[in-house]
Amino acid sequence: MDRIIRVVGEMESEKGKSRILIIGVTGRVGLEVAKASLAASHPTFGLVRESAFSEPNKSLKLQTLSNAGVTLLKGSLEDEEALISAIKQVDVVICAVAWNQVLSQKLLISAIKTAACIKRFIPSEFGLDPDRSRISDLDNHFYERKAEIRRLIEAQGIPHTYICCNFFMSYLLPSLVQPGLKSPPRNRVMIYADGNTKGVFVKESDVAAFTISTVDDPRSLNKVLYLRPPGNAYSMNELVHIWERKIGKILEKIYISGEELLKKIEETPYPEKMEMVFIYGTFVKGDQMYFDIESGGGVEGTQLYPALKYTTIEQFLDTLV
Ligand SMILES: NC(=O)c1ccc[n+]([C@@H]2O[C@H](COP(=O)([O-])OP(=O)(O)OC[C@H]3O[C@@H](n4cnc5c(N)ncnc54)[C@H](OP(=O)(O)O)[C@@H]3O)[C@@H](O)[C@H]2O)c1
Structure with a gap:
């Protein structure tokens, strides 16, 4: 994988490509964003906490990224000096820290303002639109x-793009x-x-490749x-x-009403209840799809970059049969 990324990177010119700093390169989506950034020939930097280098699983990821061409900088979201120093080396900042961070x-926003050199900031969202969620009192302020x-x-006037990819x-x-x-399930669902x-x-x-495609695109600015x-x-x-078609079997269906799901959510402590909260928001309230994107001032991203192909749900379910 490293070699492929490197060769692709060397074949293409890096001229005109923004330098990208990613915070969270050891994480689920941050690692993919770093790989996508390299694959698109962006000079790529990762801001990494000291502790990650001594965790075997994370240090392996970091070594792989470093071998593939990512410049690793030590720092954290709590270290203003390291943040400003890292930000001053790049044009774009993508943050992929976890939901509870x-x-x-x-x-980081204050450091971006101070450094005054960032052309685009992509904050850690990567879900459904927090301004469109209609379950605000159920989710322990997740979307808030x-x-x-x-x-x-927006108040700081920082150029930005918000990525609403819905569920991973x-x-x-x-x-x-x-x-x-x-x-x-193979019996009841x-x-x-x-x-x-x-x-x-x-x-x-695919979310990562899409995210990287947006960074130098004026159509995605703000x-x-x-x-x-x-x-x-x-x-x-x-x-x-x-799924029934794929496994050749009809499952027993158990229909859970919105009220029943709400009751289960109320009976389940935080954070264990969050899976059900997300299911309620999406499959009962319809929070991912209820609005028209364009008339709401948003951009439907799927059509923007025809070269990007999205792994379909059918293809993913094939791997589980
Ligand atoms: N749409 C979906 O279905 C879905 C699912 C999951 C997540 N998400 C969203 O995706 C985003 C990223 O989540 P994730 O699950 O990919 O995160 P994750 O796997 O938990 O990774 C978090 C990353 O942030 C780093 N980090 C944490 N605290 C930090 C700090 N103080 N300073 C610097 N780095 C720090 C971690 O570094 P260390 O190695 O040092 O810990 C790690 O690399 C979140 O906004 C989350 O809500 C969406």
Whole structure:
């Protein structure tokens, strides 16, 4: 993989490509963003906490990235000096810290403002649009925190792009949206409400390639970009139908009403309840798909870069049969 990335990087000119700093390169989506940045020949930097170098699993990832051409800089979201020094070396900052670290981006935003050299900032979102969520009192401020970071970025006048890719494929889809399961059911399946509301699942490496495609694109400047590839948006009824076809078996369906799901959420402590909260938001309330993107001022990203191909839900489910 390293060699392929390197060769591709060497063949293409790096001229005109923004230098990209990624925070969170040891993480699920940050690692993919770093690989996509290299594959697109961007000079790529990773800001890495000291502790990651001594964890075997993470240090292996870091070694691989470093061999492939990523410049690793030591620092953290709490270290203002390291942040400013790293930011001054690049044009674009992409933050991919975990959901519970979202508010820690405040110092980063202030450092970006101080450094005054950043052409684009992509904050850690990578989900559904926090300004469109309609479950605000259920989610322990999950979306409120992401929206708060948006408002700060806008108030500081920092050029930005918000990536709303909806669900990652590795989240919920491996169980066919069955909380607590690790693989799709083969006997009984839960379907939420009437099962007709659609959700979107996009593979992390595809989200990463898309994210990198936006950084130098004027069409994505100060915009919310949404991903809804046609082969990646299905209702629970459709998902179950596809799965039944693949395994050649009809499953017993258990319909869970919105009220029943809400009751289960109320009975389940935080953070264990969050899977059900996301299922409720998407497959009961329809929060990923209820609005028209263009009339809401957003950009439908799927059509922007025709060269990008999205792994479909069908293809992903084939790997689970
Ligand atoms: N749409 C979906 O289905 C979905 C699913 C999951 C996540 N997400 C979203 O994707 C984003 C990234 O989540 P993830 O699951 O990819 O995260 P993750 O795997 O937990 O990785 C987090 C990364 O952030 C780094 N980090 C944490 N605290 C830091 C700090 N104080 N300073 C510097 N680096 C720090 C970690 O570094 P260390 O190695 O030092 O710990 C790690 O590299 C979040 O906004 C999350 O809400 C979306």
